Amino acid sequence: xxxxxxxxxxxxxxxxxxxxxxxxxxxxxxxxxxxxxxxxxxxxxxxxxxxxxxxxxxxxxxxxxxxxxxxxxxxxxxxxxxxxxxxxxxxxxxxxxxxxxxxxxxxxxxxxxxxxxxxxxxxxxxxxxxxxxxxxxxxxxxxxxxxxxxxxxxxxxxxxxxxxxxxxxxxxxxxxxxxxxxxxxxxxxxxxxxxxxxxxxxxxxxxxxxxxxxxxxxxxxxxxxxxxxxxxxxxxxxxxxxxxxxxxxxxxxxxxxxxxxxxxxxxxxxxxxxxxxxxxxxxxxxxxxxxxxxxxxxxxxxxxxxxxxxxxxxxxxxxxxxxxxxxxxxxxxxxxxxxxxxxxxxxxxxxx
Amino acid sequence: xxxxxxxxxxxxxxxxxxxxxxxxxxxxxxxxxxxxxxxxxxxxxxxxxxxxxxxxxxxxxxxxxxxxxxxxxxxxxxxxxxxxxxxxxxxxxxxxxxxxxxxxxxxxxxxxxxxxxxxxxxxxxxxxxxxxxxxxxxxxxxxxxxxxxxxxxxxxxxxxxxxxxxxxxxxxxxxxxxxxxxxxxxxxxxxxxxxxxxxxxxxxxxxxxxxxxxxxxxxxxxxxxxxxxxxxxxxxxxxxxxxxxxxxxxxxxxxxxxxxxxxxxxxxxxxxxxxxxxxxxxxxxxxxxxxxxxxxxxxxxxxxxxxxxxxxxxxxxxxxxxxxxxxxxxxxxxxxxxxxxxxxxxxxxxxxxxxxxxxxxxxxxxxxxxxxxxxxxxxxxxxxxxxxxxxxxxxxxxxxxxxxxxxxxxxxxxxxxxxxxxxxxxxxxxxxxxxxxxxxxxxxxxxxxxxxxxxxxxxxxxxxxxxxxxxxxxxxxxxxxxxxxxxxxxxxxxxxxxxxxxxxxxxxxxxxxxxxxxxxxxxxxxxxxxxxxxxxxxxxxxxxxxxxxxxxxxxxxxxxxxxxxxxxxxxxxxxxxxxxxxxxxxxxxxxxxxxxxxxxxxxxxxxxxxxxxxxx
Numbered sequence: 027x028x029x030x031x032x033x034x035x036x037x038x039x040x041x042x043x044x045x046x047x048x049x050x051x052x053x054x055x056x057x058x059x060x061x062x063x064x065x066x067x068x069x070x071x072x073x074x075x076x077x078x079x080x081x082x083x084x085x086x087x088x089x090x091x092x093x094x095x096x097x098x099x100x101x102x103x104x105x106x107x108x109x110x111x112x113x114x115x116x117x118x119x120x121x122x123x124x125x126x127x128x129x130x131x132x133x134x135x136x137x138x139x140x141x142x143x144x145x146x147x148x149x150x151x152x153x154x155x156x157x158x159x160x161x162x163x164x165x166x167x168x169x170x171x172x173x174x175x176x177x178x179x180x181x182x183x184x185x186x187x188x189x190x191x192x193x194x195x196x197x198x199x200x201x202x203x204x205x206x207x208x209x210x211x212x213x214x215x216x217x218x219x220x221x222x223x224x225x226x227x228x229x230x231x232x233x234x235x236x237x238x239x240x241x242x243x244x245x246x247x248x249x250x251x252x253x254x255x256x257x258x259x260x261x262x263x264x265x266x267x268x269x270x271x272x273x274x275x276x277x278x279x280x281x282x283x284x285x286x287x288x289x290x291x292x293x294x295x296x297x298x299x300x301x302x303x304x305x306x307x308x309x310x311x312x313x314x315x316x317x318x319x320x321x322x323x324x325x326x327x328x329x330x331x332x333x334x335x336x337x338x339x340x341x342x343x344x345x346x347x348x349x350x351x352x353x354x355x356x357x358x359x360x361x362x363x364x365x366x367x368x369x370x371x372x373x374x375x376x377x378x
Numbered sequence: 379x380x381x382x383x384x385x386x387x388x389x390x391x392x393x394x395x396x397x398x399x400x401x402x403x404x405x406x407x408x409x410x411x412x413x414x415x416x417x418x419x420x421x422x423x424x425x426x427x428x429x430x431x432x433x434x435x436x437x438x439x440x441x442x443x444x445x446x447x448x449x450x451x452x453x454x455x456x457x458x459x460x461x462x463x464x465x466x467x468x469x470x471x472x473x474x475x476x477x478x479x480x481x482x483x484x485x486x487x488x489x490x491x492x493x494x495x496x497x498x499x500x501x502x503x504x505x506x507x508x509x510x511x512x513x514x515x516x517x518x519x520x521x522x523x524x525x526x527x528x529x530x531x532x533x534x535x536x537x538x539x540x541x542x543x544x545x546x547x548x549x550x551x552x553x554x555x556x557x558x559x560x561x562x563x564x565x566x567x568x569x570x571x572x573x574x575x576x577x578x579x580x581x582x583x584x585x586x587x588x589x590x591x592x593x594x595x596x597x598x599x600x601x602x603x604x605x606x607x608x609x610x611x612x613x614x615x616x617x618x619x620x621x622x623x624x625x626x627x628x629x630x631x632x633x634x635x636x637x638x639x640x641x642x643x644x645x646x647x648x649x650x651x652x653x654x655x656x657x658x659x660x661x662x663x664x665x666x667x668x669x670x671x672x673x674x675x676x677x678x679x680x681x682x683x684x685x686x687x688x689x690x691x692x693x694x695x696x697x698x699x700x701x702x703x704x705x706x707x708x709x710x711x712x713x714x715x716x717x718x719x720x721x722x723x724x725x726x727x728x729x730x731x732x733x734x735x736x737x738x739x740x741x742x743x744x745x746x747x748x749x750x751x752x753x754x755x756x757x758x759x760x761x762x763x764x765x766x767x768x769x770x771x772x773x774x775x776x777x778x779x780x781x782x783x784x785x786x787x788x789x790x791x792x793x794x795x796x797x798x799x800x801x802x803x804x805x806x807x808x809x810x811x812x813x814x815x816x817x818x819x820x821x822x823x824x825x826x827x828x829x830x831x832x833x834x835x836x837x838x839x840x841x842x843x844x845x846x847x848x849x850x851x852x853x854x855x856x857x858x859x860x861x862x863x864x865x866x867x868x869x870x871x872x873x874x875x876x877x878x879x880x881x882x883x884x885x886x887x888x889x890x891x892x893x894x895x896x897x898x899x900x901x902x903x904x905x906x907x908x909x910x911x912x913x914x915x916x917x918x919x920x921x922x923x924x925x926x927x928x929x930x931x932x933x934x935x936x937x938x939x940x941x942x943x944x945x946x947x948x949x950x951x952x953x954x955x956x957x958x959x960x961x962x963x964x965x966x967x968x969x970x971x972x973x974x975x976x977x978x979x980x981x982x983x984x985x986x987x988x989x990x991x992x993x994x
Binding site: 041042045047050051054057058061120121123138139140141142143144145146147148149154158161162165166168169172173175176177179180181182184185186187188189190191194197198201202203206218219222223225226229230231300303304307308311312313315316317320321324326329333334337338341342343345 | 421483491493507512614616639728
């Protein structure tokens, strides 16, 4: 006869596929990933309008520092300076955007050895951000040029800024957010599945029937845990395959899958513990989701946290400690699992 | 058995009290202790992390070979994303190499990303170094004062029915250029302050009258009062931090994440009734299923309102904010209730809840980004919250347009769920789509019910069509109009025929062509009547958008040219004909239904295209 743990795990997985839950899970993950990409790509292109390049910011410039401002504006791609004789005409041009196309006003005055610039930008959500980002770029160029003129009075010279490059802002996001998201969502879902699988048997009273069969409570918990734990690394592997087909190279796929497996064991064991000690499924789910939300959110502050570790493994910027970190997570995962087993031994199965 | 209203209220109150007592009972000392442990653990993790230096998801993702003597070394060491390696390292093991007066980057994406990061790091480092300088004038030679000016509201405050063709073409043009200039600003009646109010000629930086002046930093608070644009401030160029444009995202999460916990518990308690026939005891008591559902929902609704009020106070919102978020909460509860009635297991319920939550979050969040750009934003009640927080007024018409569909959806969802709150449905295991058909059938017992269900489907149809408009809004008009017309036809035909199909499948009516035609006609009539209510869209000027015209025009909404009685009745004829087609198919079984449904959609799309091209 086959190992009862395998039988239970197989039954769990088949119930997932029968209810089409697994399809819903994958679709949801895809949706969350697409949604966050949409958001971040939108955000990033806003904060870095040079990327989209199609949007020109037309700036009305006036005041006695006009020449310096125009010179700085010409340095920045996507900014089109228009010189006006005085502030009043510039402002009135700004207030008739449909006719003049002016998006912002810069009025520069030289006084007391400084340049005082007053900027006016339109107050309208998305456009404001684009305009402000571009203006900042212009003003930083101006600041650098003015500093250069006054460098005799400075003790330290500013370090030369390295050359600008056309790097995709999406690149960093893919590795620091998207890949970790796709790796850890399955882990949280597996934990939630463990809670549901165990508390459902309890609430329906079917755990009693299962215990009449020649299996121990430990084997039941093991079987359910097995099904949930293996799902997460399998999904992580699937997402990474899809990402590499899409042109995103994952540097250390094996280490990432091992890490996801270790965390999956850790989270699912904790979930099983919560399900066994809580009186009811509602309480268990609540404790589990609060715990995961806070503890996992908290770890992002710590060096070598799971998110950062996956990001560094995937992007290929690891050092000698990487293998050690992955091993450490595996040890913690196994430790929690061992603790769970001893807890199951102590639980009075008939009281459940 | 007819009972008075007070009897009903008494029963509802008793069940609500019982529900609260039972839920409180499950939170025993042990659970509380565990929650405390989880919180302490999280606090401990977070505080050790905070000591270690804050959130940095991108810590050390780019490796840079650099010697400690290099002028760039300090800048690199201070950037979390850059990992300084000794210059002796193999060049293949680093993404950037900083030598004496040169920087080596290869052509890989990673290398370029690392270089961009180095560029940012050096700028930050320079600003930091300048802060230590004695000579402030030389270190910060440029002083900027930034002012956010309202150039006339882009959404006119009142009803826009009086707006001429000029205004509607202006709106269509805006969608291409991303501009928000508006033609209506000359009237001076727009909501915001006039542009000149805070501007003194010649000198914008030294007048000390601006209330929110902060000389140290120019950072616009991302969420201080949600309206990040209210203030004016002064500082060096490096201090400018662009406003976060997605205040609505933060709002969506601030309001919806706490809701998730309430809804999770609510779904659990509803599904609990269905496990081991527990709910049967309550069903045999002399109370109606409606009372049971109302009583069990009441505590959770109260919790939701309480949470919403707390969040609203925290972000600085008023009564309007709470009133705008309430319908979202109601739909959330309603959808979860239906989910709990359909789900076969806790696992299925968990994922139905997550799916509902994800959908609601995106539906409320995405349109609200465009709060100041287009009236489409008003399909999300969160837009009302954004406007409430930024001090812009919300008219009654806008409020009804925004929240009305949500309220109606919630009512219909609860009606749908309550329909299957009976023994034969609660304690059987069927797949979700079949349960859905059962739930529809539960409301159809006489032919005229068919018309009523069609009418009740209107809020969902409306929401689906608005969502389609919002999604297609960004694409060019030539492409979106046909796609939109097809989607509209699909949604409307489904709404008109699904319950007819369900009723036939359940053997509710004789499967004859005559019955089918009668049911189809009734369904079309009900839908036609309900559709007239979508005229509320006119209040906010949605029909002036090209897409709005495409979606709503064929039903006769907002189109003045339909003066002849024959044309007025054209939509009625359409709905009756197409509903008849699909009903005849539905009477013959599933395959025929699928086929006739496609025919009906094709007829509907053709009609829509004709109407739009004739009008256009």
